[in-house]
Amino acid sequence: MTEVKPARVRFAPSPTGRFHIGSARTALYDFLLARQSGGQFILRIEDTDRNRFDPQAEKEYYEALRWLGLKWDEGPDIGGPYSPYRQSERTEIYRKLTEELIAGGHAYYCFCTPERLTQVRQLQQKRKEPTRYDGLCRRLSPEEARDRALGGESYVIRFKTPQEGQTTAVDLLRGPITVDNQTIDDYILVKSSGMPVYHLAAMADDHMMKITHVLRGSEWLPTFPLHVLIYEAFGWQQPIWIHLSVLLNPSGKGKLSKRSAVDPKSGAKAVFVNDLRKMGYLPQAVINWITLMGWSYDDHSEFFPMGDLIEKFSIEKLSPSPAAVNFSKLDHFNGLYIRSLSTDELAEQLLPFFTAAEIDADLTEIKVLVPLIQERIRTLDEAVNMAGFFFQADVHPEPSELIGKKMSAQDSACAAEKAHEVIQTLSESEFEQLEHALRDLADELEIKAGQLFGILRVAVTGQKVSPPLIESMVIVGKKTVLARIARAAEILNTLE
């Protein structure tokens, strides 16, 4: 990136629900733009809707953002030059701006009741007309309106949309979007509670906070011209507008929903960032994955650690078309990042998953087995199933699985017993030469090494699929290996 001006970019979630990967993607693009330009990434909480407010939500956003490594430069918790960063604490600012708008003839008081508005809407629907405010209070004289408001009558403030002409709004990715002003409603700017709605609050804050690039979801496209009109009414200079594509369900049908990709075991949903963490995904993998939904670098690069992203990201290469999420690609990236970790790093990531599964493992123990599982797991939690046998006192193999390939139970039992003998003769120091000994035994028994290994694998690990057998046996230790093989032989002998 050459000579870009420092960008001031904001991520402005509404604390009404969980932190979705769609929002995470927006936040990520914000972050990248700020970092690569040497600008600021700002966190602003848009909590003007007191009815939908969820006290848990803000915390979840903080947590998830931190986990992803998207550190903000200004925000409600850390302050900044344009404090406060929580809209509910900025009402005085909005109040003054509203007065300015009314005085300039760009907004008016409206006394219509919600009931009347519903009636109007229903009538319009019946007549198959566009649904919009019918303008009753727009025709009130400013003096009369002010008197009624001062007299205690309940009111809202509406934007006085020009009734003629057109408005052109320019989106960086889509170019100019021109609409007839007639199609733009006289939107409510301030609710009867005195709280502003998004259309006023977000525009005001973006301007006051000197935001240079507004990145937001394409669900704002329909009201985009309204926002331009509001900027013009105030005489403010517009930021660069970028409307990101929506994320679609994996099927490509419909907007990504909360029902998508639910983990049946934990009930975790792969659409929420904090759930992704619990499901054993690495933040770098999640970042790399969501970056590529709607952005690309060239015709062959896909692996982008954060440092590369900051360097290579560019808003011009963002795509305007909707993208269906592909969870198997997340698995792929997660595998890639797991394999890119050092033994120590991966062990540290793994520890909490063993703990959560109530397996008493410490870091040193995990480090020993990491090399055996590193290239075999796609999510961190898989390590528990794959390597749990290292820590358990006993394994409980499925008896039928103990039988060697193309072998009888008796022959398998015999093979297990012979293996037991062979291993027993080995001293701890010779234990690492196990493989030769066992291969020789297989020859002697006139079976394939794979057949013998299969029996021992299930005997020692309790699993048909496991890390490499010999290495696993060495870690498990001679004593336990012998006990487990002996037990397996017993089981096999009961099978006829």
Add this chain to the structure above:
RNA sequence: GCCCCCAUCGUCUAGAGGCCUAGGACGCGGCCCUCUCAAGGCCGAAACCGGGGUUCGAACCCCCGUGGGGGCACCA
């Protein structure tokens, strides 16, 4: 119903008029490697929504269809 946006393999995408017999990735199939499973290597199937223009030439530009998505709240 009204308004807006979008349109290349199943999915994410490269492609900004000739470099395209359309490239990469995930997934899928096959082979190799191999103690299972992975990882890795190699190979393969798989797309320019349709119709009109413009042009010597169109996946790329324009128009019309069609399809998909989004929005029509005192929510954001």
